[in-house]
Amino acid sequence: ANVLIQNGWIDKPYIDKYVYGFDDYAKYVSQFNESNIEQLTDVPYSKVVEAAKLIHENKRISCNESSAPLCHHRNGLQNYRAVMALIAITGNFDREGGQLLSPHSYMHVGCGWEAHEHQYLYETRPKNVKDPVGAPRFPLWNYLEGEMQAMDMPRQILEGTPYPLRAVFALGMNARMFPNSGRMFKALENLDFFVDTDLFMTDAAKYADIVLPACSSFERGEFKPYPGGTAWYTSPVIQPLGQAKSDTDIVTELARYMDLPDEQLKEGYESFVQKYILDDLGFTVEQLKKVDLPIPVCKPKPHVDYQELDKGLKTPTGKFELKSAIMENHPEWGLDALPTYKDPLDGADPEKYPFMFTSGSRIPNAIHSRLHGVPANRSLRPVPTADMNNEDCEALGVKDGDRVTISTLRGSVTVNVHPTHTVPEGLVNLYHGYSEADANSLLDENHLDPYSGFPAYRSTRCAVKKEG
Structure with missing residues (x-):
């Protein structure tokens, strides 16, 4: 600049x-x-x-x-x-x-038309309720988004401030995505009541009092918009297995059973799509269910x-x-109004911790870490492995498959190493989600963006030592 x-x-x-x-x-x-x-x-x-x-x-x-x-x-x-x-x-x-600027379209896809789901949020937001989790700690996030910042949830469960948090209903809770993930598991253990929906019995789901089986995307249909003003309503490939239901069906059925004061929620997902999206476009859910491919639903306006x-x-x-x-x-x-620069790395001594550790990358075959438990997917990267630059590996005297210990101020894990030219010198990449070597257990739970509350997955200092 x-x-x-x-x-x-x-x-x-x-x-x-x-x-x-x-x-x-x-x-x-x-x-x-x-x-x-x-x-x-x-x-x-x-x-x-x-x-x-x-x-x-x-x-x-x-x-x-x-x-x-x-x-x-x-x-x-x-x-x-x-x-x-x-x-x-x-x-x-x-x-x-x-x-x-693109219109606020459903699922953040710039399709050329504006959806109105944000109106639903403001129409139905409960009155006279406590601030969302994380609001005092991340006031800008709360001001702009008005929703909880999950990174502050384990702290609030364990400390009970600014108010006690004793029960959680989660849709696919991934406890291993939290910095210092062991703290999140401790928080789940301290809850009075925990309900989780998921595809599998995950490590987080094992802490739940009730686990509700969720459908995969192959077992449900959904409204899908695309750039260029096209959309359709997908069809399930197979019927739901066992007692599995889609997340939206689970939420809306619970709303009906509990008789929550939210009539739109109780009417269900398709009613929502119709009222807040399709009515403006002159289409119906039933029309879009009958097509085999996405069809034009509006003509994008020229810029x-x-x-x-x-x-x-x-x-x-x-x-x-x-x-x-x-x-x-x-x-x-206490936030800077200008886009100011702060050193992104944590406060560890660079002499003792000369590498930069990142756990923010995603394995495509695992879909974050959702499919780590599927044998075919897991076979593509069966053991936790750190990717390091070829030059760094040569300096450490390690070759592909050797064992190394990665240490931060928070802790250490021992994993295989994979030399590669795709990682720059000085960086160590370890995918998250492996219970036997939990990458995010190495991160400090307070090393967060003060503006958004997002975790600093990519900016923690670490040391690497060859084993054996």
Whole structure:
């Protein structure tokens, strides 16, 4: 950003009209320059200049937002804001060839039409209830999302503040995704009542008082939208096995049995899809069930440059905010209104813990860790294995299949090692979900993004020692 600004490779008229907080932002980023960039990022300053020049010469840029690598850090939200700021200062937000706003479509798929499920949330939200779990600890998350931050759940169960949490109803609880996962299992053990739905009898489900069998996606149909304005309602390949039901059927049947004061929930999933999505499109659930492939349900509107900016964005200023007015107006939260940089790594001594540990990657054949118990899937990576760079393995004197112990301030695990060129030097990747070597047991439960509450799966220092 500083290179772009110093060279005048920004769109000043656009910034003056549509962007809030530029002067403070420019002052902040001016500290990142040739003297410190490589030390902070391991990226040569010349490469930063090349990247800025590439942005300037190509005029149009956009960002394909990932679901994990940027946000699985203590500064995850700020990472996103920093990237999006480049798009704003070059005049590429809400502009053809740049970053476009898509309507809030079902399942976050940009299909060209707007769904209204958020209306359901606000219409039916219970009144006069306690704040969601994690609200005091992660006030920005609560302000913007209004839902619980699960990363604070084990703490609240064990400590009982700000109020006791004695019962949990979970849909596919994955206790091994929690940093310091043993603490999550201890929390489940301390509950008075725990109900879990799942495909399998997982390690978390073993702690439940009641386990309700859930359908796989092969045993149920669902509404599926796609980019370009198409959609359909899928059909199950087989009928549900045993007593299994879909998560939505379980929830809606419980709502009816308990006579909850939520008529829409009791009417069920298909009624919801019809009312909040399909009524606007002039289609019915039954029509979409009869088609064999997705069909057009609307004609996406052509983009008009700056239309959303001219209408005003859903921010306090109506502009693209380099400096968040929400955080600016809530200094008691202790959050930086600008997209500031903080060292993402934990406080471990880099001399003792010279590697960076990551457990945030996902094994495709396991679908996170959901299918670890299926023998055919497990056979593709049967034992917990750390991926390390070839050069690092050579320096440690280890080869494929050797045993190594990975240690952090939180604990240690012993696993096989796999040398590979796909992992950069200095990084250790260990997939989560293996009960015999629980990767997330090595993470500190307090090493979280203070803005979102997301865990820092990808930024913990570790040491690696050869065994045998």
